[in-house]
Amino acid sequence: MSDEIKSGKQVIDEFFAEILNIEGVDKKTVEKLTSLYSEGKLTDTNIENAMGQLFQEELDTTEEKDGKD
């Protein structure tokens, strides 16, 4: 643990900078979140909408793939 005193912004920035290194996370989910944070749009409603959109995109991709064979 570093003994450097960090501001709240530093804590959040560092978290989002290292977020993809967290073992076991879904890359697309993380990318959506990072994008919302960098645009200053990290709100509950925006996260809910983004996750709903991602859910649908992934479902559609699967169904398209299933229909191809």
Add this chain to the structure above:
Amino acid sequence: MAKIKSINISGIRGIKDPLPLNLNNRSILIFGENGSGKSSLTDAIEWYYLDGVKHLVSEETGVTKGRGSLRNLFIPESEDAFVNIQYSNNKLNATKTIDSSLRASTSNTTDNFKDYFLATQSENLILRYRDLVEFIIATPGKKLEKLQNIIGFSAVADVRGLLKKSAGRIARNIRSSNYDNQKNAQYTVVLVNLGQNAYTDDQLFAGANLLIKPLQIGKDIKSHKDIQDVLKAIETKEDTALLEQISFYTKVGENLTEIVGNIDSIHSSYKTFHTIYTELRKDPENIQRLQLLALLKEGQSVLKNDVVQDDYCPLCLQEKSKIELIKELNERIKELEELEAKKDKLEEQGQKLKDILRVNVNTIDGLLKEKLFKEEQQAGLLEKVQQIKTSLNAFSAELEKESIAKDPIQEPSKIQIDKKEISELAKQAQDKAKALTESKGSNIKFQIYTKLFHAVTAYNQYQSIKRQEEILTKQQITFQLLFADFIKKQEEALNVFLKMFSANIDEYYTTMNPNEKIEDIKLVPIKDRNDDLVGITIEYGFFNETKTPPIAYLSESHINCLGLSFFLASVKAFNKQSDFFVLDDVISSFDRPHRSRFAKLLADKFGDYQILLLTHEQGFFELVASDVKSKGWLIQDFKWSNEHGVEFEKSTTDMKERILKKFEDKDTDGLGNDIRVYTEKVMKEIANNIEARVAFRYNEINEKRMAPELLDAVHSRISKKGNRLKDKANIQKLKGMPMFIGNITSHDSEFNESIQDLAAIWKDIGNTIHTFYCDDCKKFISIKYFDNVENKIRCRCGKLAYDWKK
């Protein structure tokens, strides 16, 4: 880092005429009796930085943040009130004005100033006596909130909350969707129609090949496209109506099977809800008391905001220590908050059940849209399906009931969905579909088409549901991992901060309270049973035992001391732009040794800061003044007059200059009074230095000692201690002078002496004062410099000395 070069205030609170304060980046000690308006200076600075004055908010309604009481009542409407601050960094110089319609504006619109101003919003610039204990007596949750706000961790808490909320929402979606149940319903259809398991494409294709084998169409199904080709090839248009009926019953069977799979979950959820609900209602007073929570919190806020300044309860008006009252309120609020947590748990359980009910009602609504329900022959089935919806809605209706309603919600045994009946209905629908499929026993192609069609449709549904579950589970796991990682990072950062912050608080507190059995003061995070950070408490060692919270064990002055330490630690930690702070009457509850140590703490640890130290206590003023004069502090007295509002009282140096100027101008107007006031001031200092005793007086009366009383006291003291000093000082001569005959009512009265008489008086007074004053070191003789060997009272440099009996 910015210091203040000068402040000029006009028309704010008690300050009517412009009050320029030239600090030149130096600290200042300001004395003003109660009502002298010194806090107007603090109010003006608070308004300048925070656009409102907290302690004025309670005096008015609306959202003006105290601005309604800000303007001095006696300035014309056309005149703007203002605060002008010139800083060490002149790019920040600004004037903030407020007009009679309470519109405020700031002259400096540069980015430099905006950045500085924004940064100051999380700085600690002002501490008043009334705010001293605010942090110390706050609940753990409020302490966390306050600290997080000032260290910029509120955004961290927000992100943490978002991650947690998102993980929870997705988990709830997964739970309420009951994917296993949905998959089972589809799987049953696959099994019934295909006649074998089909969890994978290969199993489906193998089953489909077996199913179409009797048709001998020479097609080997290896893909979904092959299945569609086969279906197209064996489709018979003339049986569309029959196929619709089979699909209808198949859907009814599927949907009802899904609902059957959820019934146990609905019942058990309701049972849990009912148990919590019943527990809460056991003591009806509990719920009633919960309604007091908002009132108690309001009371807490009223006390903390100092709406009530004296020690009494604002509701029953009985005398009560304010700190005791806040302590009791905190305890009651804590108890009710625990009760509120139970109520929250009830609401959470209710929400969980609502989610499950919503999914099932949606399923029924989707089913009811089937066009075959419009046919008369389906009236019986329609009624039964509608009845299921009614049963589901009955649960929702129970959930809507208030926990304080007169009649309780229904017992779990009284509100049940008939699982058996719905199971039978599902079975009947499935049997009907099967019977219809087999009704064309001779038409093998139709039967195979129907079975393959339904098997494939259900298989695709099964895969889609499986995929939905996988996507959501992936999202949920991601949010859980992010949340866990974020907590770790937040706690690490908070602990580093708390460690440093606690060390400073501990240092300042123990400096002011040495040799006391309170040590190792720490701010400690508190977690709830879910390991969530919910607050911060203050811990300290007390006779080698760890104690918390401070309010339970410490006296009022010690709690104030802790509050002061917290503020000073906050200044060190958070003031990154402003190199100054204001302390307004913060030592009222301290005794002399604590005041002395506090003054030393300021001088030793905050020497680099510019401090605006305001006090109404003459003793403290004199104590600090003697220490800080040599450190370059400015010393200033405030007074208030009807004519000008708050103004500076002339220092003895200023007064002396004024007197000399009047002699030069031969102006006798008010000269006698000036001489009296000047002599009183000097005599006070002499009396203090030689420890001449005067009769005890309360508070401000003590500060209004008249010259005759002081002269008597000094004369009496030096008469007992040494003849040389007594003879040289010749106090008796002064006592006979006209301006020293009388009492407090003679203040400001007119003297009719000629300029020559006054000059003679002035000369005699000067001689007397000079007896006590050393021109070399510019100090009065004082007990502080008593020479024990020679038994002499001396000035600081020792050049002026008199015999002084022990």
